[in-house]
Amino acid sequence: MAGALVGGSFLSAFLQVLFDRMASREFVDFFKGQKLNDELLMKLKITMRSINRLLDDAEEKQITNRDVQMWLDDLKDAVYEADDLLDEIAYEGLRSEIEPAPQTNNIAMWRNFLSSRSPFNKRIVKMKEKLNKILGRLNDLVEQKDVLGLGENIGEKPSLHKTPTTSLVDESGVFGRNNDQKAIVKMLLSDDAHGRSLGVIPIVGMCGVGKTTLSQLVYNNSRVQEWFDLKTWVCVSEEFGVCKITKDIIKEFGSKYCDTKTQNQLHLELKEKLMGKRFLLVLDDVWNAKYDDWDILLTPLKFGAQGSKIIVTTQNERVASVLSTVPPYHLKGLTDDDCWCLFEKHAFDDGDSSAHPGLEGIGRKIVRKCKGLPLAVKSLAGLLRSKRDVEEWEKILRSNLWDLQNINILPALRLSYHYLPAHLKRCFSYCSIFPKDYEFRKEEMVRLWMAEGFLIQLNGNQKMKEVGGEYFNDLVSRSFFQQSSSHPSCFVMHDLMNGLAKFVAGEFCYTLDDANGLKLAKKTRHLSYVRAKHGNLKKFEGTYETQFLRTFLLVEQSWELDHNESEAMHDLLPTLKRLRVLSLSQYSYVQELPDSIGNLKHLRYLNLFQASLKNLPRIIHAMYNLQTLILRECNDLVELPDSIGNLKHLQYLDLFGTSIRKLPNFVIGLCHLETLILCQCKDLTELPTNMGSLINLHHLDIRETNLQEMPLQMGNLKYLRIL
Known part of the structure; x- marks a missing residue:
């Protein structure tokens, strides 16, 4: 259990x-x-x-x-x-x-x-x-x-339970939801376009964004009150138990003796109460639901009159897809101005900050840290309600929200993590190495997870990148990742989700920047280095803890690495023998890699984007586990060593924009290569004659090359999907 x-x-x-x-x-x-x-x-x-x-x-x-x-x-x-x-x-x-x-x-x-x-x-x-x-x-x-006191699977339920919600709401304390309320009310009062007697409207959004509050507003709307004969509110949470939910619905209708009844008796009683009546049912905070259970729950509900509606609030888009009859309504965060109104309402007597002009500027900055989440705004306002000292407010402004004990959003977010499947917990906590507002692509993240060994194949026919794609989509559907508003092809983590990832990862993941300095612990395994203008890799020299690192990720910045850092990396590489992931993106001063890179026997992912390499060391053949090799925009790179054919686990090879003139006849050894990017390799005039040996190739990009013809064996690439 x-x-x-x-x-x-x-x-x-x-x-x-x-x-x-x-x-x-x-x-x-x-x-x-x-x-x-x-x-x-x-x-x-x-x-x-x-x-x-x-x-x-x-x-x-x-x-x-x-x-x-x-x-x-x-x-x-x-x-x-x-x-x-x-x-x-x-x-x-x-x-x-x-x-x-x-x-x-x-x-x-x-x-x-x-x-x-x-x-x-x-x-x-x-x-x-x-x-x-x-x-x-x-x-x-x-x-x-x-x-x-540990036993085998005898743990009690998590102690992070949320207080059950009710249908009551203080409308004077709600801001910025008029348009959302109008949209949901319109959906409730409209007839189903497909002639269904029962419509299901999911409201989807991340924890604390205000799904329950919006449902409460709609539930108590005067037009909704007049339209429906019966209304009932059920807080689901945790397990989606058909019997329990059915009992709760009947209890809401006034029945006092349903606890001892069988499922059949409950269904018959609910059918009788709903027969011919137009009803509204709110199922608040649904975490998971199987279609079979949902179908059983609906059986007596379908006896309601035409126009009956169910509102479901959930963080999980997959739950919404199982239950809905219309596209889900995605609830966004509040604007900064609406957040300030909410903060002012709860932080000051009578909701008026005018008596404390010195606090408003600090308060607005605190509100911006909440990134539109009303639950976080309300929690911080409650924390500061009894404090009127400027220093106390500035202390909260400077603090990491995860260091604050009495803020309600944190247990709610932690409960969201607690309910994640085990395989998603590793993938999510790993993302703590990325700085706030870092934009990432799905394919990039999947390749990193694959290199770290986070992906589990349930059957031999499924490709690892397909497994990773499912993991990623699941985290998006559960609101742990959000689509970037500035770059639709990218994703970001809300600041509080980033904080949650750092909280659950603890010392095992670390982001190094100018703000926190070098505080590696022996337990640290995954490190990102956000290099500022005056950063220097020499700070790692002689650091005992770096020998345990599995991830060294240089996060792309606008500053070029200087010559001293190039030398420092040559000294550092031999100590990083346990690396799975090494990204030296924009490491432009490096013209050669030391032979010691051949000792990285665990390495799966190597990103040398925009390096000034002219060639790769022959010793690269010893990196037998390498899965991803990114040489994108290495403009000086003119050739690859023949020994690259030994990389039998290589799946992704990106040579975009390099000066490669000819590919060696290495391809016969790359039996697992799935993606080969040759776009803008303008000096490339021919492909190897044995290209047909790449039997697992899915994606070949030869745009803006100077190829004159294709090899005869291209017909052997039976898995090729993108050319």
């Missing part, structure tokens, strides 16, 4: 990735081939299963128990360590496939080969030592369960 309530623990999705890794063919074959101890691996699996059974209970109890929260952080850190080791083992398995032993009877060659494998054999010994150490650490954490 607990798992159903909270959608699973953040770590459960992480552990599933580890289980999948240990079951992969490359991993199993290598483990056996190197005679690694199978017993150790089995013990690790058993320990991880034991942990998995504790996670739902721990995630719920961490809300009120700081010790459990610290235990979960330690556990997450240990799981990261285990994942790094398992990925290292899988990498060695992949390398042994790509670089097989020489087939020769020449004794000298064998001796040379064996001596070259000596460092490898030492790594195997170290792997065994690490495996034992990680196993011991995980077992220690499991043994703490009794002290912490």
Whole structure:
């Protein structure tokens, strides 16, 4: 039951990735081939299963128990360590496939080969030592369960319940919703265009935007009062229970003895009460709903008269799509002026700030931090209502809203996160590394999630990018991401959603900018560097914590990196051995990459946008796990090494605007390549003759090239969708 309530623990999705890794063919074959101890691996699996059974209970109890929260952080850190080791083992398995032993009877060659494998054999010994150490650490954490009171899936319901809503509203405290109210009332009083007897109108928007308040206004509207024979309000929240909702509807109509009745008796009674009557039903705060349950709930409701309507408020557009008979009404945030009116109403006696002129300017700045969310505005106003000291108000203005304890929007937002499925929790919290107002594209985010190992394939036929696309769409539908108003092809996170992501990510994700300085913790795994005009990568030199990083993301800024930073990056790269994601976007002073980049065996994503590279080091062939390689607008790049054909996991290669003259005959090795961008490669005159070997290619962009003809084997690209 607990798992159903909270959608699973953040770590459960992480552990599933580890289980999948240990079951992969490359991993199993290598483990056996190197005679690694199978017993150790089995013990690790058993320990991880034991942990998995504790996670739902721990995630719920961490809300009120700081010790459990610290235990979960330690556990997450240990799981990261285990994942790094398992990925290292899988990498060695992949390398042994790509670089097989020489087939020769020449004794000298064998001796040379064996001596070259000596460092490898030492790594195997170290792997065994690490495996034992990680196993011991995980077992220690499991043994703490009794002290912490953790059990297997026995957690209580989350302690973040919202107070049930009612239909009553103080209209004098509502601002900026006249047009929204008129639009919904018009929909309620109109006949269904398809002749349905019952219309369903969803109101969709993020937490705290005012969906319930708008529904209350409509419910109490004088025209609505006259139009409907019966009206009833039911706060759903949590589970969409057909029996409970049916009972609540009947109770609203005055029945006192429905708790002991069967579902059949309830349906018959509700049918009798609604027969021939035009009714309005508001189902407020619906979190989830299956179509089958919804269809059962509707059965007695369909006996109402023509023109009956249901209003559903929800944060989840997918819920709206299941329930609606008309397009959902997307509720937007308030304007700054309307937010100020609301703030003034609750922060000052009689709603008048004139007696405190020194506070208005500060108050308006505080209101702008709420980005149009009335619940946040009202909560902050209540917090400041008893304070009239300018310093107190400026303290709130300077603070991070997530540091404030008595603000109601925060538990509501945290509950939204709590109900996310486990696989979405990882993806959402990862987005905390992006600064506020950062615009991102869906495809970009999916490639990052894929590189970080956040995507779980439920069946072998589904492409990883398709899985990621579903994850992204789900977060959009649940209002965690919003479409950018300035660039419709991009998405953003509301400031409070960004704050929520940072809150749940804790020390594991970090955004470095001039405002917060370098405060990396050993647990930090994902880092974005927002470089200001006078920033410098030298601040990372000698930093012990950077060796644990999985993500080093240089967020694009208008400032170019200077020559000193170029040298600093050369010194830094050899220390970042656990990286999955490395983005050096606009790293324009770099003309070559050090050979040490070949040691990044875990790397999946490499973005060198606008670098001044003339070529890539041959050692890049050792980055066998690389999935995404972005060389976009590397104008000086004229060739690729033949060894790039060893990147058998490469799926996305972007050469837009480079000076590539000819592609090497590497393509036969890139069996998983799905996207190849050659747009504006003006010096490119021909494609490799064996292009037909790219059997998984979905997207080929050759616009604004100087190609004279296409290779004969293009007909073999049976999965090509975009040319």
